[in-house]
Amino acid sequence: MIKINTDLKPSDLANKLKRFWDLSAEKINLIETNYDPSKGSPVFTINGTYTTRGWTEWTEGFQYGSIVLQYDVTGEDALLQLARKKIVEVMAPHISHVGVHDHGFNNVSTYGNLLRLMNEGKIPFNEWEKNFYQLALKVSGAVQASRWTVVKDGGFIHSFNGPHSLFVDTIRSCRALILGHQLGHVLQAEGDVRISLLERAIQHLEATAKYSVFYGEGRDEYDLWGRTAHECIFNVKDGNYRSANSQQGYSGFTTWTRGLAWAMCGFAEELEWFDAAGKEEKDTAAKENILPLMIKAAKATCDFYINNTPVDGVPYWDTGAPGLVKLGDYLKKPADPFNDYEPVDSSAAAIAAQGLLRLGRFLTKNGETKEGSRYCQAGLTVVNTLFDDPYLSADAGHQGLLLHSIYHRPNGWDYIHPGSKIPNGESSMWGDYHAREVALYLQRLINNETYYTFFNI
Numbered sequence: 001m002i003k004i005n006t007d008l009k010p011s012d013l014a015n016k017l018k019r020f021w022d023l024s025a026e027k028i029n030l031i032e033t034n035y036d037p038s039k040g041s042p043v044f045t046i047n048g049t050y051t052t053r054g055w056t057e058w059t060e061g062f063q064y065g066s067i068v069l070q071y072d073v074t075g076e077d078a079l080l081q082l083a084r085k086k087i088v089e090v091m092a093p094h095i096s097h098v099g100v101h102d103h104g105f106n107n108v109s110t111y112g113n114l115l116r117l118m119n120e121g122k123i124p125f126n127e128w129e130k131n132f133y134q135l136a137l138k139v140s141g142a143v144q145a146s147r148w149t150v151v152k153d154g155g156f157i158h159s160f161n162g163p164h165s166l167f168v169d170t171i172r173s174c175r176a177l178i179l180g181h182q183l184g185h186v187l188q189a190e191g192d193v194r195i196s197l198l199e200r201a202i203q204h205l206e207a208t209a210k211y212s213v214f215y216g217e218g219r220d221e222y223d224l225w226g227r228t229a230h231e232c233i234f235n236v237k238d239g240n241y242r243s244a245n246s247q248q249g250y251s252g253f254t255t256w257t258r259g260l261a262w263a264m265c266g267f268a269e270e271l272e273w274f275d276a277a278g279k280e281e282k283d284t285a286a287k288e289n290i291l292p293l294m295i296k297a298a299k300a301t302c303d304f305y306i307n308n309t310p311v312d313g314v315p316y317w318d319t320g321a322p323g324l325v326k327l328g329d330y331l332k333k334p335a336d337p338f339n340d341y342e343p344v345d346s347s348a349a350a351i352a353a354q355g356l357l358r359l360g361r362f363l364t365k366n367g368e369t370k371e372g373s374r375y376c377q378a379g380l381t382v383v384n385t386l387f388d389d390p391y392l393s394a395d396a397g398h399q400g401l402l403l404h405s406i407y408h409r410p411n412g413w414d415y416i417h418p419g420s421k422i423p424n425g426e427s428s429m430w431g432d433y434h435a436r437e438v439a440l441y442l443q444r445l446i447n448n449e450t451y452y453t454f455f456n457i
Helices: 010-034 060-074 077-090 108-119 127-146 168-182 197-212 257-276 279-287 290-307 322-327 346-365 369-386 429-447
Strands: 044-046 049-051 148-151 154-157 165-167 231-235 240-245
Touching: 010 060, 010 369, 010 429, 060 077, 060 108, 060 429, 077 108, 108 127, 108 168, 127 168, 127 197, 154 168, 154 197, 165 168, 165 197, 168 197, 168 257, 197 231, 197 257, 197 279, 197 290, 257 290, 257 346, 290 346, 290 369, 346 369, 346 429, 369 429
Parallel strands: none
Antiparallel strands: 044 049, 148 154, 165 231, 231 240
């Protein structure tokens, strides 16, 4: 269980954040100088050098989105020009990509961040540039919404595995639908039928909360409060849920911690959108009974993370990984990236920290101050660990920013150094990006700037 530091304040992390952003700049420069984009998108490091992995190009938005986040903090014009140039050159295929569930990763991280900065006055206003970003987000949201499976009680955005497959991480792609709706767009289908992007986002959120999260009651009374399954399988002919499964976790009946973190962050940030939205959206959410379900899912997943993560806030890659038993009472001591049995996943911690912080603020704002404070302090505790040794990468030759991230343990994709028995010491593009996101979140709180949300467009 995380040993929550109840005394930490965002300002206490100011020095760590300064070092973080300095190192972040160095890593961005290393990648831009040395990486060969003809090989595909950088995904994870091997011996400190970013390499690719042919699966889907789901990390390219993180690469260029990281440059935008760095500009957000530093205001260095060269970063803005580089980000604009790269996004125009390479990101267009991601807008119209009908074969993936990753639009919220690729397009909100790039076009969305640039539009947000223009709305906040942090980049010069230009009508045509604004329209360009808006059009990209409208199309992205509609294309993502078209990847749809109907089930008996709603529907969901299906994963690249096929129409039977609901991935827990797809919750972050609901942002693409929400932004498209916020910009006044719809998905137009056969016969000019107009399909609400918000309604599809709500149905996907509902499906994720109902099927991907376990609550120890009803269908899953044998299970634990807040556990998640990476994948849920449906019979697409009759619309019935069939089973829990996992692609990147150990099994459908253990919790892959990065999937858990996606749920924590996704529910929390989309709760913030509903909280900030106008009367029409609030009425729709109430009609669908989605807000209580989202709050329950957010609390459950955050509680599970707190209760099933070592004291310093960094989890092992799966809470049911078979080698954990050999680590003794591992939840009562700091995570050990250099053990002989199971790897940690720092990227899960970076994603989870943002979920904890956002849920804590949402609850505090809505009158649940004690519970909100607990989640906020847990989030700060996690960040305090991540932005220090042995997780923050200070090696000038290492292209990664956040160390001890893993990608796909079941497939054996992660590099194991000679002399080590498990993957460690490497970075991932999503881990580095989400470390920057949570750092930006805290930096803006410290600087008393506009509160950082994906929807401030």
